Amino acid sequence: MMNIRPSAAIRKNYNEISELCKRTGEPVFLTKNGTGDLVVMDVEAFARRESMLKLRETLLRSEEERIAGKPGHSIDESAKMMSRAIREVTDAKRG
Structure with missing residues (x-):
């Protein structure tokens, strides 16, 4: 609403x-x-939205690079990057 x-x-x-x-x-x-x-x-809601926007930009950039044929990341590298991104969003929630 x-x-x-x-x-x-x-x-x-x-x-x-x-x-x-x-x-x-x-x-x-x-x-x-x-x-x-x-x-x-609210400041916390703003921080969460900013973190999500940054994550979406990173994911979009990665997808564009993949489509362009650039080398990707291993499963382990991807898992580490996702863990890092989740921590950033979680930390932003805590303020």
Whole structure:
């Protein structure tokens, strides 16, 4: 579910919006005069999203290299890289 609030709500109800972001782990979209203006989100949720984006970029780059015929990695190397990526995402959750 998308959380949408008018931009004035951030001034009047900061604590409520902060709690909503933390409780749901989802961003709150703020509007100004009925038009999208800002997105507010919990720092931990932001860190998780950033980690996932970096992981997706790495996976996409690897797939593009594979398609281009570049040499790949062994199963052991791949397992180590995946473990490292999982640790990074897990560490980002802990903050």
